[in-house]
Amino acid sequence: MPMKAEPETAQETESARGPRYNEILTASIEVFSRTNYEKATTALLAKEAGIAEGTLYRYFPTKKDLFLECFRYITNQMVERYIDVYRRVGQDPRSYLIEVAKSYFEFLQENPSMRLFMAFVLNNSFDQDFRDELDRFVMFNVNATERMLRLAIEKGEIRDDINPRVGAWFFVGGYFTLILMSELDADDFKHPDFMDDLLKLFL
Amino acid sequence: MPMKAEPETAQETESARGPRYNEILTASIEVFSRTNYEKATTALLAKEAGIAEGTLYRYFPTKKDLFLECFRYITNQMVERYIDVYRRVGQDPRSYLIEVAKSYFEFLQENPSMRLFMAFVLNNSFDQDFRDELDRFVMFNVNATERMLRLAIEKGEIRDDINPRVGAWFFVGGYFTLILMSELDADDFKHPDFMDDLLKLFL
DNA sequence: CCCTGGCAAGTGAGTGCTCACTCACCTGGG
DNA sequence: CCCAGGTGAGTGAGCACTCACTTGCCAGGG
Known part of the structure; x- marks a missing residue:
């Protein structure tokens, strides 16, 4: 509450x-x-x-404004979830990364209608306004993830042989892979151990 | 030749x-x-x-047919490259995975106009014909990658604590992340060690 | 308690434009 | 003179957006 x-x-x-x-x-x-x-x-x-x-x-005023407002509505909800996670386990970078990924995963499953928005924006990336919105959201995520990866490496919580920047990109890129999987009805997506197996790749 | x-x-x-x-x-x-x-x-x-x-x-006959033909033209070129790699290092799964990723990376850089096609198809995934084409290509890649990951684990060439299926999905999903990065003009994409750092995540 | 004027909120037929696709016609090489 | 290959104005359908209009709510005067 x-x-x-x-x-x-x-x-x-x-x-x-x-x-x-x-x-x-x-x-x-x-x-x-x-x-x-x-x-x-x-x-x-x-x-x-x-x-x-x-x-x-x-x-x-225009259909485009309506669309961008929808996009912001969705990304704001996601960011709110991440901030919640940060409040809870922000001091523990490994838990933070795991919780954020799981929270995103749940969000996709609870809100199937919000899944495709990223792809739309990507597709319309010739339009500067669409691209700017996508850029804002993606870079927010990449930067936050990179910070946490750095911390986790410093603290010795995860393997120390990865480049935090590259790791962050592919952690965030994984979000898109989840969208792709759910679009293609990949059953692997629904396996109970899926998220744990996925996180093991990084952590 | x-x-x-x-x-x-x-x-x-x-x-x-x-x-x-x-x-x-x-x-x-x-x-x-x-x-x-x-x-x-x-x-x-x-x-x-x-x-x-x-x-x-x-x-x-229709614009849609033209588009799907373009999509097949592109994916066929990619598949040909993968087959070439397989001929060269198919017996060495670790090398295969590395070479395929590098070959894809080069392909993106050499053919910037082919980058966005996957995103288009994803965006039009409500259309069964578009979805079928995407499905065909993605599953081809996921299955081939999974087979190689399994082999590599058996041979002890890579870490053995990952689920090959999940690993394969995110290996292939990484291809989309590369598209995203190049669309957003991420400079990280251009760093010379980028590909090596990326592969270290998995291998 | 009723009447009424004002106005925020809602309406949907209309407008001008763009699009995928067609078809009657043209052209040049054998 | 045939015809495969090429043409581009034309067509009907569908689009984003507009605007003159209606509706319903509520304040305050009688």
Whole structure:
């Protein structure tokens, strides 16, 4: 149960952005990931959110803005989880890396509709705004992971023969592999020991 | 220098498919990866190939067929490289894994326009035909890698505490991470020791 | 308690544009 | 003169976005 100390959270400003803001966002995430950016027409987005097309444009100036808002909504949720983990085991880098990976894994399984967003952004990377968002999120993760790998090596908690920067890239890149696996319905993904076997590669 | 023993290779059947077949394919690959599937209009594809739009439809029944043909063209080139490596060092699983990874890495650097194709297919994975192509290529790689990891473990060439299946997935998933890195212009990608540091993670 | 004016929120037919694909026609080598 | 190979204006469908309009809520005057 989180504290209600800060009145300026996303939930509180909901009404300031309009009563349907959150409904539209979550419905749009569903549609975007069921199809893709181009196939998710504004007509369909509006229909699935239970509103008229015109209403959509009272909330978001363009379809692209709506999409980027969805992307931020998803990445913010992930980052919140990572911060939670950091609060719990930030002093123990090995546990941190394990917990973050597991938390991400759970997130993918709980929110199948959020899985494909990274791929969309990557695909639209010719567009600078899409690329900037992806860059922000990926580099945040790579840098945080690198810091933790360095610490873990210093503390002697993991093997010391790896380059922390390269390790961090492939730790984060593993997130994309998980997306790929779930897209291809790889059964390996569902094996109970999967995450432990995966982490053994690095740690 | 490959042998000219088999007359039914892609190159030989070129004229049977029409005199402009290869030109259209390579120009299309360039356009698809510079933009994306939806933004690569048939008008643009034709213009870049130096032909009229109508001609495009004498060679490929639909835009989607053209795209899938491009995808196969690229993956076939990659598979040929892997087969070459197998011929050279197939008896030495550790070398095989290293050589395949390096060969892929070189391929990405030599052919920047082929990098994004995997991401496109992933993005269009709601379409069964796109998904099937991706599935074919990824599973080919995962299975081959798993076989080699098993062999390498049996021979005691690499650490024996990893699950070969999971290792194979993340070895192949690493290919996507390389795409991500080059898209984000990560300088780490260009470091001379990069590949060696990367392989040390697994081997 | 009712009436009413104002206005935030919601609507959906309409608009102009772009696209994949077609087809009637052209061209040059044998 | 035949025809494989090439052409590009044309077509209908679908798109993002607009705008003149409707709805429902609530304040405050009678």
